[in-house]
Amino acid sequence: MRRVLPYVLLGVGTLVVTFPFVWMITTAFKTQTEATMSTLNLWPSVWQWRNFAETFRAAPFARYFFNSFLVAFTVTAAVIVTSLMAGYAFARLEFPGSRILFGLVLATMMIPFEVTLIPNFVLIRRLDWYNAYPALIVPWCANAFSIFLMRQAFLSLPSDYFDAAKVDGCGHLRFLARIAAPLVKPMVVTVGLFAFLGSYNSLLWPLVVTSEEAMRVVQVGLTVFSGAEGVRLHLLMCASAIVILPTVALYFAAQRYFLEGSIGAGIKG
């Protein structure tokens, strides 16, 4: 009994967590009326495959996906590079004001996005980046949380490694690239996943800094199913089911590293 109970509890937990996803997928195949029923009929009476065709007709999702991937992968790569370098600097380099500087970096986490929205937008306009990829990418290429995570990861490495490498004539950059970064791979993957998800899921910023269809991302595409007087729930779920596929695939691919990194940094899920 003692061995079975955890499995039962975990099974119930899994059901609770996966139910919204199952509901989303089955709702994607329902009619609008069926989708809005208050009763818990999970399966569609007739599977509406045409919902997918209707979804893709409603907005140029192929273009949106291209933009989302381009932006999310570029941001991810940039965040990994900047957080590796800044995290290493805060963990291993001694320079005047490093603690104050790190405190300032952390302080940026306390400022709500809404407060910086207008100043950031003004800057984007002045740089003439409106409706351009740099507006979607550059502001997100570094963030305090990733720097903090990488710093914690580097602090966990014994300083003997660095001392030994230094004796062999290894400089900071080489030590970082050849020794330290591979040792904190789970954290690199975690930072990368957070960066990807943050970028891929962002809505308000892309909505504000773009207006051309050709520059829009998938999350903006989802808004076309919400009108002033109602939501096309079946089509919205259909589009959502498609939109989350890349993130689900990425999570499963990097699951092992993500868990290692999360446990190592003490991140609560």
Add this chain to the structure above:
Amino acid sequence: MRHAARAVLTLTLVMGAVGCGGRSQTSDASGTPASGARPAFTPVDETAAVFWDRQTTETAELLRTLVDDYNAGRPQDLLPVKLEHVGGYTDIFRKVSASIQARALPAMAVGYQSMTSEYVQAGAVVALDAFVQDPAVGFAPEDLGDFFPVVLETNRYSDFDNAMYSFPFCKSALMMFFNKKVLADAGIEAPPVTWEEFFAQCRQVKEKTGKHAYAVSVDCSTIDGFVYSMGGDVIDGQTTLFDQIASVRVFELFEALAKEELAYQISPGTYDDETALAHNEIAFMFRSSSARTSIQMLMEGDDDRWGMTRIPQADPANPRTVLYGPNICVFNTTPEQQRAAWAFIKYFTSAETGVKWALGTGYLPIRKSAAKDPQMQAFWDEWAYNRAAFDCLEFAKSEPTVAGWQEVRLLVEKAQTEVLTGIKSARQAVLDLKHKADAVLAQQ
């Protein structure tokens, strides 16, 4: 609407904090700002008059077609119009607010009066009176007389010399939607005409069917409409009238509905009342007439199962309801942009285009002449309730356009929630509301 209002309020405060001030200036019909005015804003696109809108799916498609038609037939000396979907009304307000700070704006955008008031304060929009009255590009008196007076009046801003800072775009009226099957199950043949009948029918529905009669979407515009229909008003100058008898009766109605469990509050920002009506779970809901198309879809074409009529009245011989809907405002950019924006507005509000828009979207035609249009008449003949909202235009009343009303809206919705949840009595809620709302307006 409540979420939108909250976000708008937050952004309003942010706009204030970053220091946008000064009043807007008027312009002449050539779009030249009056002397002494702040410099115009830069257009977001020099080659086109960009129009920031919020329409989606079929209505967006129709608007795109109308824009294409306009561009194809426009005089060549005018810039073409470029339609850009910018999300919901709150998103548009956010983007315009940010763009005001960046001093780069589109030619025009849709928005509610409370949003336009904020733009006016930032000097970002131009008054349209000069365009309207211009002999060359404006409306002839008989043409202007074709508009329902209320749709024009709602675009005049009493805090800003009563100038017309926007023009009607999508208009609709607060209506009562009812489920005939639920009413029939309760032994009711016709929807209520007075508020007394409404309450009695709610009781009857509960008693005979065990269902809630009314799903309440907490919304200031609905409260305003109810107050109007009770023969009252919500504001007099800069003073609110929430402590007056009509307003008290509205809040007491909600108090009684909640106490007797005849009504329940839906989750804010959802359309659960529409789905409840479509699934025969309630008898009544109150929404904008533009919800007709959404209900029709949810009812899957079963038009015998539901209806839409004017809201109950204190005095049916002297009916009132509230006029909804966003307007278009023209931004203080270059004269070319303003001229192009005005030309498009004129095209869009022409009798012919207005009918196309109304038929394709469910919004109301804003001209009286639409009543004679054969297509419109054919549409009204299709279903007994299709004309109900149009008939309300004769007596519909717009909501206040005073600065600070956006914040008052939140207070009204808070008071409504407090009454529905039993936190406060109706009397206490209206007294507190009056006190706080007056304080907000006094600060403006």
